[in-house]
Amino acid sequence: MDETRQAFLEATLPHIDVLYRVARHAGHDHHRAEDFVQETYLRAYANFADHRGPSTRAWLVTICLNLVRSDGRRRARRVAEVPLSSDDSYPVGGRDVADEALAGVDRERVARALDRLPEHHRLAVVLMDLAGLSAAEVAAQLGRPRNTVLSWAHRGHRELAALLATEDADREL
Amino acid sequence: MSCDEGRLVAFLNGRLSEEDEHAFDEHLLTCEACWQAVRADREGRQALDELRVPAPPGLGDRVTSSIRLAGIPPDFETRRAGRHRLHRLHRRRLRAAHGRPRRVVAAAMVVVLLGGGVLGWVLQDRPASDPPQIARVVAMMAPAVADEPALQAGERFDFAGQAVTVRSYRVEGDIVLVATSARPFPMPATSHVLSGSSPAAWMAAEGRLAMYGVNQPAGRRGTSMFLVAAMPMAKLPEVAARLHLI
Structure with missing residues (x-):
């Protein structure tokens, strides 16, 4: 029992950063990212015996993405909920507080712009750029041809750059 | 060469x-549109560097703790044989036969338990021939748990703002309910706080039911939990250890 749990944690915990990014940016419910990650691990643990794939990371991302997307569909059918806490900020790391605060502002800008991309483009960008999956793995995740996924990611990059440039221009006015 | 997004x-x-x-x-030297597309793509990729941040401190501990609380992992051989599917079907048939979903039963159980010290109300003022309601609840839970220990995702409830997850296990024939929450559970008035324990642990008994809880201190991240089972109170810490909860 302990050996199984230890083996599971050793195989999966190195991917927690990737899962957190997917949980935070694949959907729109940022403040539940940590809950999605925890639930991903619980489900993965329950199915660890069935995991035979070559990539543990891709397997975990699949579980996390399904959770985020099904939660998004449920929420779309419900009246919008307003979180009691609006603290959506990124965790502060070990850097100097002032540097971290400035970096946090940039991160929030990019996160907001990413949130505005069309869903397919956002997912392709999140899975390829933030989760580090290959185009083939993302194609398998989204059930679309590899070239389509690459095209979505490219459009996502361009749209992201355009949104940030527009925001910069607005701030200078 | 003509402009082509694929290329x-x-x-x-x-x-x-x-x-x-x-x-x-x-x-690219002669096509402004493609040149701008390449530049925008690279700017977009570069902006995404901002979002390649690590998970918040403490999330790894939270995950590890929840895996520990998830209890006994699945019997791999059993799962491979597909018996879990038959088991689920069996549970659904039992639920249909009882005419009451397990979720409702577990909810009723937790409502009673979270009252802290109010278990007595279900045990009193009942005709002698009528089994105590709580015992019937436990009895109804019995068919819903696995014959062999199995990991469960747990049923989630929200009681007065406290999110609670409940799992049920069979340990040597006894049904054990495990409730977990990110917030400490209220202790029954009759509970004994175990001295020297950290985090704070308590035990209580109501009728033939025994409870054993471990509360994380307020303000500290972690999972609080308590067990309830129809067995001697002193046996519960051993059961908790056996389920790898402590």
């Missing part, structure tokens, strides 16, 4: 042959 994407991802890449380089 542009292949160029950006380094998937053109050397000859085609050279040709596309030449094309």
Whole structure:
């Protein structure tokens, strides 16, 4: 029992950063990212015996993405909920507080712009750029041809750059 | 060369042959649209560097703790044989036969338990021939748990703002309910706080039911939990250890 749990944690915990990014940016419910990650691990643990794939990371991302997307569909059918806490900020790391605060502002800008991309483009960008999956793995995740996924990611990059440039221009006015 | 998004994407991802890449380089010198597309793609990728941050401190501990609380992992051989599917079907049939979903039963159980010290109300003022309601609840839970210990995702409830997850296990024939929450559970008035324990642990008994809880201190991240089972109170810490909860 302990050996199984230890083996599971050793195989999966190195991917927690990737899962957190997917949980935070694949959907729109940022403040539940940590809950999605925890639930991903619980489900993965329950199915660890069935995991035979070559990539543990891709397997975990699949579980996390399904959770985020099904939660998004449920929420779309419900009246919008307003979180009691609006603290959506990124965790502060070990850097100097002032540097971290400035970096946090940039991160929030990019996160907001990413949130505005069309869903397919956002997912392709999140899975390829933030989760580090290959185009083939993302194609398998989204059930679309590899070239389509690459095209979505490219459009996502361009749209992201355009949104940030527009925001910069607005701030200078 | 004409503008073609497929070729542009292949160029950006380094998937053109050397000859085609050279040709596309030449094309970029004269095509403003493609040049701007390449620049925008690179700016977008660069902006995403901001979001490659690590998970918040403490999330790894939270995950590890929840895996520990998830209890006994699945019997791999059993799962491979597909018996879990039959088991689920069996549970659904039992639920249908009882005419009451397990979720409702578990909810009723937790409502009673979270009252802290109010278990007595279900045990009193009942005709002698009528089994105590709580015992019936436990009895109804019995068919819903696995014959062999099995990991469960747990049923989640929200009681007065406290999110609670409940799992049920069979340990040597006894049904054990395990409730977990990110917030400490209220202790029954009759509970004994175990001295010297950290985090704070308590035990209580109501009728033939025993409870054992471990509360994380307020303000500290972690999972609080308590067990309830129809067994001697002193046996519960051993059961908790056996389920790898402590």
